[in-house]
Amino acid sequence: MRRSIVKTISYRVVILVLDFISIYLFTGQIKIALGFMIVSNIYTTLAYFFHERIWDKIKWGKTNLKSSGQ
Secondary structure, eight states: OHHHHHHHHHHHHHHHHHHHHHHHHHHOOHHHHHHHHHHHHHHHHHHHHHHHHHHHHOOTTOOOOSOOOO
16 A cells, blocks of 8 residues: 555656646646646545555456465
8 A cells, every 4th residue: 555655646746747837838827827736636646546546456467476386
């Protein structure tokens, strides 16, 4: 679970910066860019975290790392 949390935070930092830059370039207003960035990133961070946790429970596509007993 710790890996999912760190991965979520690092991804969201990148998205925060990209969101702010794109919204600021579009509107030219720092307050609007900050407001949208904060609200958007709260709910998308939660969505990403829970999406990651759900996928972590799905066995499809995972490599079995258990020893074969050899």
